Amino acid sequence: MSGRTGTGSATTTSRRPHPQPDPGHGAELALRVRGVVKSFDAPVLTGLDLDVATGSLVALLGPSGCGKTTLLRVVAGFEHAEAGTVEVGGRLVEGEGRPVPAERRRVGVVPQEGALFPHLSVHDNVAFGLPRAERAGHRPAELLELVGLAGLGARMPHELSGGQQQRVALARALAPEPSLVLLDEPFSALDAGLRAQVRADVRASLHAAGASAVLVTHDQQEALSTADVVAVVRGGRVVQAGDPWTVYAQPTDLGVATFVGESVVLPGSARSGVVTSALGRHPTGSGVEGPVDVVVRPEQIEVSPADPASVPAVVTHREFYGHDALLRLALPGGVSVTARTPGHPLPDVGATVAVGVRGAVVAFPAAGPAAG
Template sequence: MTDLRIEGLTKAYGPDHGGSTTPGTPRSSTGTTVLDGLSLDVPSGSLAAVLGPSGCGKTTLLRVIAGFLRADAGTVTVGGRTLTAPGTHVPPERRQIGIVPQEGALFPHLSAARNVAFGVTDRAARQRRAEEMLELVGLAGYGGRMPHELSGGQQQRVALARALAPAPALVLLDEPFNALDSALRAGVRADVRAALHATGATAVLVTHDQQEALSVADLVAVIHEGRVAQCGTPHDVYSRPASPWVAGFVGDAVLLPGTASNGTATTALGTIELRAPAEVPGNGTVILRPEQLRLTEPTGTTPSGTVTDVRYYGHDAVITLSVEGLERPVDVRVDGHLRLRPGDRTGLHPTGRATFHAGPPRH
């Protein structure tokens, strides 16, 4: 079992961004806390995406797990082995952790096969292991090529093969698809996911790309202000956001003021069924996704709005409406393209169930 367990992880940087290098050292009163008691469990064999905005602590978390930074407090264990704890700091080279950096960072003077074999300590097995890993990532026969002879996507596959070759306890991927153009990104993501699952590796992918996290990971951990705001399957995080902030960050959200009672909420768009009864009935925020709204013929008895914008994406389109009684505009996602233009009136009908949170809408 190579599960990852993080408990109460705290890390602060001082005014010079150097940070404390000794566990347990008091933090400066003028320092900036980046990780604030963060806890996270990643089951063995799972690919977890750590998702969050810039500056939320994603990279710091990755560096603490890898051993490049010392935590001020908290613990990190992999497969039951303690790597970080008060008074304990296993150096990076002894953590048995593979790392896939942002742009591959292959050794330019080594062939693809020699890059992959670099971390394999059994010399007799190096060539065989390199061939196995290159085949696993779809690059059989590319072992003799130099990094400059490979495309960006191929370089990232070699970097993954290099990280997997020593059979590490954990693989860390630091925004590995950033440097790829959109045409390559989806294919490389799928190949990376397949390779990780084929080896049974436990992995953590750091990303700021919501679509990437939802489409690749088994588990999504959303980081906000140094803590895990929500952790769950991609479906749960998207369909049952833990807060209005999570809803607005992970995908597009329609946040409506509403009053909850007996499993429903009354809103400017009518009465909407809730996924679960509100813990505290009363005023709060109703959360829908844009695809849960349907456009209808406007009538005098149903909610309606005025089109203010139309954005066409090919496979779907997003219609923005101004609705009487709502301060914020409402986005509606529809299949294909509708013959609607700014200024047109249209009816609006919510479908499915919504999530409810006490308190006002906040992005």
């Protein structure tokens, strides 16, 4: 029997049909989505709910085809919902038979590849969304400074790197001071080496501008490292939303656990807050009893020199990344797990080691259907 390893990379959560972050009593919402339904050849959005607190950055995280880009298009006014409502800045823009045109929603959009006008300078691209009387004013230069491109207003788009072009697209979206900024996988076309820095720059620029934003991504690391709130979308609904640590450490169901970050899933049994699995006995706060699926993150698995009092394992494979390493470990009974450990020192392939689990684990009723 093998432990299942799910790869993915992650907000405050309770186990309810449409879990949402609680913005707090009296907190203002930049975006409020309730019960949105949209179909094409098949259902895409199936009653989706989402809250975006003013000034926050929310990542919509999910696999391709789950409905996250369709939701952005409905919010922007490029598509219309068949049911449900959308409010932007407290104003109804979709639903009740009276959709507001896209150009009047006060929503800025940053598409996947920037979509800058190639015949306009950087300054004029930023100024494009402003009223004609304001295009020669200070606002474009101020925004270019905000996104780290001060002094580059005279350049043409082809003279910029991909990361710089995305920052110009963000500045253009911010220019008319929208109530909400929508970013549709804006980093997907960038080289891996650029991606992390541009993500950090965009996040800093949004926060400096006090902007409210929704970022669509299928990249778990991107969602976890960039967003204030991660909303996991599956089957056209948000199945969990909250701060990144909570979504990662306290997933609402097994599907979220295996999608949001690498995971080792083992059969086990739970009794009185303690889970027993092939890795030993571990505390859990999951509140389940009986047969369970146990979720352990690879970084929770501790590897140490062989010890007769501990669970033994044989190293069958290792991958070295410099700062850390992945070890594939064979446990008694044919169970195989993956551990993420410091890069030095590393046991040799074939060595026998002791394994344990650091911290509490998450457990779900065995063979139970995923929530949501």
